[in-house]
Amino acid sequence: MKKYVHLMLAFAFLGTGQLFAQDNQECLQNLSIFAENAKVKNYAAAYEPWLKVKSECPSLNVAIYSYGERILKDRIKNGTDADKTAAKTDLIALYDDWIKYFPTKQGKSKVGDILSSKAQNMIDLKMGSAQEVYAVFDKAYTEDPKSFTNPKRLYNYFKTLYDIYKSGDSTVSMSMLFDKYEEVSEKFETEATNLAKRLDKILKKEESGEALSTKDLKRRRIYDTNSNAIGVFLKNLDAIIAKESSCDNLIPLYQSNFEENKNNAVWLNRAAGRMKSKECADDPLFVTIVEALHALEPSADSAYYLGILNDKRGNSAEALRYYEESISLENDPYKKAKTLYKIALELKAKGRKSKARSYANKALSYQPSLGKAYLLIANLYASSANDCGDTQFDKRAVYWLAANTARKAARVDASIKKAALKTAKSYEGRAPSKTDIFTEGKEGASVTFSCWIGTSVKVPSL
Numbered sequence: 001m002k003k004y005v006h007l008m009l010a011f012a013f014l015g016t017g018q019l020f021a022q023d024n025q026e027c028l029q030n031l032s033i034f035a036e037n038a039k040v041k042n043y044a045a046a047y048e049p050w051l052k053v054k055s056e057c058p059s060l061n062v063a064i065y066s067y068g069e070r071i072l073k074d075r076i077k078n079g080t081d082a083d084k085t086a087a088k089t090d091l092i093a094l095y096d097d098w099i100k101y102f103p104t105k106q107g108k109s110k111v112g113d114i115l116s117s118k119a120q121n122m123i124d125l126k127m128g129s130a131q132e133v134y135a136v137f138d139k140a141y142t143e144d145p146k147s148f149t150n151p152k153r154l155y156n157y158f159k160t161l162y163d164i165y166k167s168g169d170s171t172v173s174m175s176m177l178f179d180k181y182e183e184v185s186e187k188f189e190t191e192a193t194n195l196a197k198r199l200d201k202i203l204k205k206e207e208s209g210e211a212l213s214t215k216d217l218k219r220r221r222i223y224d225t226n227s228n229a230i231g232v233f234l235k236n237l238d239a240i241i242a243k244e245s246s247c248d249n250l251i252p253l254y255q256s257n258f259e260e261n262k263n264n265a266v267w268l269n270r271a272a273g274r275m276k277s278k279e280c281a282d283d284p285l286f287v288t289i290v291e292a293l294h295a296l297e298p299s300a301d302s303a304y305y306l307g308i309l310n311d312k313r314g315n316s317a318e319a320l321r322y323y324e325e326s327i328s329l330e331n332d333p334y335k336k337a338k339t340l341y342k343i344a345l346e347l348k349a350k351g352r353k354s355k356a357r358s359y360a361n362k363a364l365s366y367q368p369s370l371g372k373a374y375l376l377i378a379n380l381y382a383s384s385a386n387d388c389g390d391t392q393f394d395k396r397a398v399y400w401l402a403a404n405t406a407r408k409a410a411r412v413d414a415s416i417k418k419a420a421l422k423t424a425k426s427y428e429g430r431a432p433s434k435t436d437i438f439t440e441g442k443e444g445a446s447v448t449f450s451c452w453i454g455t456s457v458k459v460p461s462l
Contacts (some may be wrong), residue, residue, distance in 0.1 A: 050067065229416050344360040360374075375419075
């Protein structure tokens, strides 16, 4: 009886809640043995009892696969040459069995996560061709995109296709490459938004002065880590496509595909977005695509692009009307924040600093974790150093305000924390020195900016 209770406690520790009725007492004993060894990372001792359970009772418990992955990876790292070779093959096969016996967790599919892990390990272990690896990634994305969320694997999903394209494989066209880039980058944005929603709850709690619980702090660290990973791999993804998406490539490609896709809102929106991001918006094709998009399906994006067109034509009032229409057409608060930020960028480029700040702040009201909006405002302040203040000291004091704002970006958004802190440090270096503060006798004083900034900053203490 005690032995049975001990085994049940072991299963409870595993936390799977998926124990199948088995008469095979030996399987139960070996499950307990390998699990206890795996928990303390004694994978060598766990291997034999694990192998017996997997061979004889593959549907007994999901720990066969979650711990089995670790056991085999340890064998690949520390085993003999023969062990390593066999373990590599066994690991790749393990993922297929994992899907066969335990495709879900707590009622939700894990197929995308498991298959993408298989594909990533095929890359890491150099097993299979690029085409074979891509096929596994694509199956993961096609069958279960919800659980395919790992940033590194998403990046390698696209990079594998890019490598196939660059190898000269005729099955991958430039059009297919761009389509897949758009899909994967949109997936990154979806995951980033999901994280932002969770993070914003904590930020709002923090801003209200409420103390964060231990659970809140732990979640904040996890969200920051994941947000940073998304930022890094999305940047890498953009760096890859930048090599191919020049205006010289995009314009003829979209021209040749326009007639076929002129009634495809997704294609039109992606084409307009890519042309805008690559600064191809001066080409007449951009006008054609945007007008077709707005006529087909007026949306926040199409109205935003029409705003850009009118800005380029010098119709500032009409541009602003379309920008406002863009905001009104968007119902999702996080997409609204993204649109507001894009409008702020356009207004900043036009030198309309006060308006740009206003739109950036509106974006932050919908998404408090949108750190790049704070960075935009910081840059607006820094660019006004020579325009605000009556004395040289007061003019340079603007940099303290810019630095403080950049630090807010670092605090709320881990994906740009490094860049934001570097920016803040740069601004602080341009602000008055300690000697200047002492000479002017302004320690702890407030400097008010009567220009468009219309706020003040406190001089640091010596």
